[in-house]
Amino acid sequence: MNITGHTTARGLTNEISIVKAGKHSPRIKHASWGRLEVEGQADPFKDAKLFPGGSREWNWRETGTGHVPGIQVADVQELLEHGAEVVVLSRGMKKCLEVPAETLNFLKKKQIETHILPTAEAVELYNKLAEKSPVGGLFHTTC
Numbered sequence: 001m002n003i004t005g006h007t008t009a010r011g012l013t014n015e016i017s018i019v020k021a022g023k024h025s026p027r028i029k030h031a032s033w034g035r036l037e038v039e040g041q042a043d044p045f046k047d048a049k050l051f052p053g054g055s056r057e058w059n060w061r062e063t064g065t066g067h068v069p070g071i072q073v074a075d076v077q078e079l080l081e082h083g084a085e086v087v088v089l090s091r092g093m094k095k096c097l098e099v100p101a102e103t104l105n106f107l108k109k110k111q112i113e114t115h116i117l118p119t120a121e122a123v124e125l126y127n128k129l130a131e132k133s134p135v136g137g138l139f140h141t142t143c
Helices: 073-081 101-109 119-130
Strands: 007-010 015-018 028-032 035-038 047-051 054-057 086-090 113-117 135-140
Touching (some): 028 119, 035 047, 073 086, 073 101, 073 135, 101 113, 119 135
Parallel strands (some): 086 113
Antiparallel strands (some): 007 015, 028 035, 047 135
């Protein structure tokens, strides 16, 4: 644990910042084109996964995500594994990132409240939801 009370766990290709032991969802401090500043992270993300207890870079190559075919089930499944009960999916600044029916059906089957919005609106809603709910989000900061 470092001086600020945040712990960091390193994986082979990803760094997860653990916000604190009490599993609240980290707040987004600032979002702009290509940049997402998140509570508990010293460096900004380009694309990010946020979930109760932490955050990490969202590497699309891990799951085959791209503008098309879009956000994959494996991307949202990770949020649920971290305890998200509500999910916010950002489609990008210009709404170029797709959300396929397979992903939506997965969330519906799990009875997960889901919000799909352009990035700016997704950030605003995510922060509002994070005040009261264990929320997870996928944020794409370009296109």
